[in-house]
Amino acid sequence: MKFLHYVLRNARRSPVRSLLTIGAMSMCLALMMILISFLSVNDAVASSLRTYNRLVVMSSQGFAQPVPFARVNEIAGMKGVKHTTTFAWFGGKYHDEPMPFAQFGVSADSIFSIYDEFTISPDQVKAFADDKMGCVIGRKLAEERNIKIGDPLPLKGDIYPLDLNLTVRGVYDGPGTRDLRMCFFHWDFLNEELKRVSKNSKMTDNAGVVVVKCDSADRMVPLSKEIDNLYLNSATPTRTQTEEAFNQMFAEMFGDLRGMIRTIGLAVVMSLIFVSGNAMAMALRERTTEIAVLKAMGFQRPLVVNLVLTEAILVAFIGGLIGALGTKAFFDVVDLSKHSGGFLPFFFVPWPTAILGLGASLVIGFFSGIFPALAAARLSVINGLRKVV
Amino acid sequence: MGKEHSIELRNVTKTYKRDEFTIPVLTDLDLVVPEGEFLALMGPSGSGKTTLLNLIAGLDNATQGSVIVHGQDLGGMSDGEITRWRSENVGFIFQLYNLIPVLTAFENVELPLLLTNLSKRKRRDNVMTALRAVGLEGREDHYPRQLSGGQEQRVAIARAIVTDPFLLVADEPTGDLDRKSAEEILSLLQQLNKGFNKTIVMVTHDPEAAQRASRLLHLDKGKLVHDEVRNNLEEGVASS
Ligand SMILES: Nc1ncnc2c1ncn2[C@@H]1O[C@H](COP(=O)(O)OP(=O)(O)O)[C@@H](O)[C@H]1O
Numbered sequence A: 001m002k003f004l005h006y007v008l009r010n011a012r013r014s015p016v017r018s019l020l021t022i023g024a025m026s027m028c029l030a031l032m033m034i035l036i037s038f039l040s041v042n043d044a045v046a047s048s049l050r051t052y053n054r055l056v057v058m059s060s061q062g063f064a065q066p067v068p069f070a071r072v073n074e075i076a077g078m079k080g081v082k083h084t085t086t087f088a089w090f091g092g093k094y095h096d097e098p099m100p101f102a103q104f105g106v107s108a109d110s111i112f113s114i115y116d117e118f119t120i121s122p123d124q125v126k127a128f129a130d131d132k133m134g135c136v137i138g139r140k141l142a143e144e145r146n147i148k149i150g151d152p153l154p155l156k157g158d159i160y161p162l163d164l165n166l167t168v169r170g171v172y173d174g175p176g177t178r179d180l181r182m183c184f185f186h187w188d189f190l191n192e193e194l195k196r197v198s199k200n201s202k203m204t205d206n207a208g209v210v211v212v213k214c215d216s217a218d219r220m221v222p223l224s225k226e227i228d229n230l231y232l233n234s235a236t237p238t239r240t241q242t243e244e245a246f247n248q249m250f251a252e253m254f255g256d257l258r259g260m261i262r263t264i265g266l267a268v269v270m271s272l273i274f275v276s277g278n279a280m281a282m283a284l285r286e287r288t289t290e291i292a293v294l295k296a297m298g299f300q301r302p303l304v305v306n307l308v309l310t311e312a313i314l315v316a317f318i319g320g321l322i323g324a325l326g327t328k329a330f331f332d333v334v335d336l337s338k339h340s341g342g343f344l345p346f347f348f349v350p351w352p353t354a355i356l357g358l359g360a361s362l363v364i365g366f367f368s369g370i371f372p373a374l375a376a377a378r379l380s381v382i383n384g385l386r387k388v389v
Numbered sequence B: 001m002g003k004e005h006s007i008e009l010r011n012v013t014k015t016y017k018r019d020e021f022t023i024p025v026l027t028d029l030d031l032v033v034p035e036g037e038f039l040a041l042m043g044p045s046g047s048g049k050t051t052l053l054n055l056i057a058g059l060d061n062a063t064q065g066s067v068i069v070h071g072q073d074l075g076g077m078s079d080g081e082i083t084r085w086r087s088e089n090v091g092f093i094f095q096l097y098n099l100i101p102v103l104t105a106f107e108n109v110e111l112p113l114l115l116t117n118l119s120k121r122k123r124r125d126n127v128m129t130a131l132r133a134v135g136l137e138g139r140e141d142h143y144p145r146q147l148s149g150g151q152e153q154r155v156a157i158a159r160a161i162v163t164d165p166f167l168l169v170a171d172e173p174t175g176d177l178d179r180k181s182a183e184e185i186l187s188l189l190q191q192l193n194k195g196f197n198k199t200i201v202m203v204t205h206d207p208e209a210a211q212r213a214s215r216l217l218h219l220d221k222g223k224l225v226h227d228e229v230r231n232n233l234e235e236g237v238a239s240s
């Protein structure tokens, strides 16, 4: 476009005003990106789980209710099942920090076959399997607390009436969409200890939930139904769903939050339209004579509209690039989850969210520019030249 | 002089409405400006000079009567048509130059050419020719703030002639200039009139500036009160 040059010069005409508009835009968008990402991260993670063919079997009464340990082996024998493991939440304190990271009692033989996106050396898996009091922790946990293989990892029971004095036998790594701060220990060890310290039958032999690795995606739905039907009339009926759905279930606990964030996002977009629209209207008011000169010279109304709109969209888009892509880049480098005290296992701005922000900036640019643009197009040439407007 | 290349005002009346009042500005005006004429419009403030210029340049519509240029009635054109007509036929020169401050001299002069289909190279040739015609070669990369008033006005003239319109309208083009720069601008206009046969309609308060024109028109209270053709003028000589 031959006029782009002129538009660019105009956008730079009062640099302070343009920079303030861009600044307001990028800051508000950055905050919006962070807010939306708290939710969209869950969606991104949930959908990334789709390829792993995992099912989660929980009690039909809710995931906090026990699932008998016997189910783990029963389900392992069903058609299309590769592996199963317990997945029992311990929720202990580490050096008096309540729940600093997630701890699960698992089956040491199958856990890394089920979670095959985790990388860990076979030696370490074997060392873990061979030590009843051993555990494996995530790379980020190891790095942040400077825990080495062979170090003790004492967990104080909070829900359970016992402490686990574990020893780190391995460190797993994995993709950025996975919690790399978990601690896996032997479910057997937890269960033995429980039997030793208490005769409470409600706590012993509880698998927590059962995680099932299927051999094909096609088997997932039928298998879920088979499992639930099998236990339908037992004392402890189950509810089986894909790991993706299981994760979404947690996200749905933020249901109301979702609506609120959407409302806030809309309010931010509206106020940014007003802020940039005002800046644009002021910029054009100063250029009244100039626009009249252009029109006298032969610039048609649609062209005037285009020039003003392009300028408004350009300024907004720069704000959007910084606000949306900048925020994404920032959190790709800076790991916020480190500072969330275990509240967030991971935090990043998913691509769809960043694109949404960029799109929002275009919409803001359009609506902030359209009214000043139409006003400029309607401006009477003779009045503009007389400067009576 | 081809009649179809002249400007003809027939019975032109122009009134402005302000609230419920009707303000008559031009009343029953008849005027023919033949092609190639250099017309100076004089008259007291508020006598309707700018209004008349705007009608001739197709910026405004007459309330009654018709303005016929190139045999075309400007009153009958849509906004889009008259805008296009201006871009092809009229060059504008203003008292305060009205250059775009964020564009260089070159870019200012190129602006009207962006409305044409000319290639970048052809545009460049035309801009350089126009800048040469006003004696500003070498200044093409200067911004308006880096130029003197006289130089700015010359850039504005280059911008007005770059599309080769037949008509130049100038509203007090020397009103903001010192005597010497004003003389230069007037000589330039004369040169464009004589050398390139541009029709020029110039509003001025300055009797000396008016001497450069080939015809002098006095306007008072919306009526033509004096019309004087000065065919015998020599270029650059202010006589009488
Ligand atoms: N847009 C307008 N609305 C109302 N009155 C106007 C408008 N433009 C010009 N006038 C009036 O028309 C008269 C002539 O104005 P103008 O043509 O600018 O005179 P000149 O250029 O000779 O000083 C003035 O009285 C002026 O106030």
Ligand SMILES: [Mg+2]
Pocket (backbone or CB within 6 Å): B049, B050, B051
């Ligand atoms: Mg005037």
